[in-house]
Amino acid sequence: xxxxxxxxxxxxxxxxxxxxxxALTAGAALFFTLSAALRITRxxxxxxxxxxGHPLARSVSEVLRRTNSVILLLLSILIxxxxxxxxxxxxxxxxxxxxxxxxxxxxxxxxxxxVEVGLDHALAAxxxxxxxxxxxxxxxxxxxxxVIALLAMLDNLGVNITALVASLGIGGVAVALAVxxxxxxxxxxxxxxxxxxxxxxxxxxxxxxxxxxxxVGLKTTRIRSLGGEQIVCSNTELLKQTIQNYKRxxxxxxxxxxRITYMTPVDRAATVPExxxxxxxxxxxxxxxxxxLARFGDNALxxxxxxxxxxxxxxxxxxxxxxxxxGIMRELDTAGIALALPERIVHLPAPARQDADEQAG
Numbered sequence: 001x002x003x004x005x006x007x008x009x010x011x012x013x014x015x016x017x018x019x020x021x022x023a024l025t026a027g028a029a030l031f032f033t034l035s036a037a038l039r040i041t042r043x044x045x046x047x048x049x050x051x052x053g054h055p056l057a058r059s060v061s062e063v064l065r066r067t068n069s070v071i072l073l074l075l076s077i078l079i080x081x082x083x084x085x086x087x088x089x090x091x092x093x094x095x096x097x098x099x100x101x102x103x104x105x106x107x108x109x110x111x112x113x114x115v116e117v118g119l120d121h122a123l124a125a126x127x128x129x130x131x132x133x134x135x136x137x138x139x140x141x142x143x144x145x146x147v148i149a150l151l152a153m154l155d156n157l158g159v160n161i162t163a164l165v166a167s168l169g170i171g172g173v174a175v176a177l178a179v180x181x182x183x184x185x186x187x188x189x190x191x192x193x194x195x196x197x198x199x200x201x202x203x204x205x206x207x208x209x210x211x212x213x214x215x216v217g218l219k220t221t222r223i224r225s226l227g228g229e230q231i232v233c234s235n236t237e238l239l240k241q242t243i244q245n246y247k248r249x250x251x252x253x254x255x256x257x258x259r260i261t262y263m264t265p266v267d268r269a270a271t272v273p274e275x276x277x278x279x280x281x282x283x284x285x286x287x288x289x290x291x292x293l294a295r296f297g298d299n300a301l302x303x304x305x306x307x308x309x310x311x312x313x314x315x316x317x318x319x320x321x322x323x324x325x326x327g328i329m330r331e332l333d334t335a336g337i338a339l340a341l342p343e344r345i346v347h348l349p350a351p352a353r354q355d356a357d358e359q360a361g
Contacts, residue, residue, distance in 0.1 A: 019086040027080030031073050038067055059117045066113035071106045078102075100156045108149035115141045136218065137190050185219040188235035192216055198245050206241035209233070249312035251287075254321065258328060259300035259340040268337055269293065272303055275335070279327035280307045283320045300340030 045061035078099065080086075119138050193216070198204050202213050204223070211225035221238055223231040258276060260269065273291040280288045287308040294304035309317045332339060 019084055020081070023081040023084040023086040024077060025080070026084055027073070027077035030079055031076035034072060034076065035069070038064060059114075059121070062117050063110050063113045066109045068106060068109055071102050071109075075099075075102055075106075097157055101153050104149050104153050104156075108145060111145050111149075112142055115145060134193060136186065137193070182219065184236045185234055188239050189216065189218050191239065192221075192235060197239075197243055198247075202245050202247040205244040205246065206238070246312060246314075252309040252312060252317050253289075253306065254309060254317065255304065255306050256321070256324075257294075258303040258305065259297060260303070260332070261300060261338045261340045264301065264337050268335060269301060271335065272332075272337070273305075275331045276303065276305045276324075276328060279324045279331065280305070282327065283323055285310045285316070286320060297340075299342065 042061045042064050045057045045064075048057040116138065119134070119141070192198070198213050198216075200213050200215060203211070204213060209223065209225065209231055211223040211231060214222045214224050214230070216235075219235060220232050221235055223233060225231050258272065260272065273293070276291040277288055280286055280291075287310060289306040289308065291303060291305040293301060295302045309320055311317070329339070
């Protein structure tokens, strides 16, 4: 009786349904084991992220969070079927394709998340970045990851991707030529967002334009000029210019000239540089550099003075320069030194014939 039953048990254990039941059981056990291991690993990585010396722990934890449960379950079932020896409903070649597709999909998900995390860290390290530029750059990188994964899977499945890539390349060139201006502005926007030559709120000067940046878009940058009107400039054309960004000025170098009359005695003229220096140093937030009798002008002695205002505020600079000018005027007046005024001496010929006629008469 037992001898007759054992062959039936052995035959049942070799039945495809029994093998697949064992494979599914093994796959489910493996799936729960891997899921638990991932949770424990992510938990420990988060704990390490709170301690110094592990800057990548939180990033790795975020990447592992993108593990897809469905893909993990399918891989576990395939491993279980391979281990138990359950017959597959397709050929060995198709099974290899399925392995590759599942692994490529999971790697693409991890890489996609790694791009997001890496960009977030890079942008945070660079400070405030234009949101439109950051979104566009993130979209381009994620699209690149998706395209590479898709081409790899198609190539593994036997699709001739060489012709596909060539067709896409030709089509891409045609589209690029048709919208080259737009694409140029888009990449210029990315360059502005990453390199940050200016940001919203900066006061810039380029060419004949001077104003404050209001908005940096995908194609254009909007500038509010000193006259009040809004100037819209192409990003590509803007980057071709030499831009002066006054908001990032740490200090302002000032050069000004004082002109006194040639009638000033030499000893009094020699005191003028010291007089200018005292007026500059009397102002707070300034750093004196030099003051000299620079040149003999057409109708005046010209003194050149240089100093620094330790702020980029233009109104503050004008207040300081006004106080310096008024102080120099007072001191020159006290010293009896006159400021030179533009003058012209005209020599008229004597009316000789008129005088002779008058004498003859």
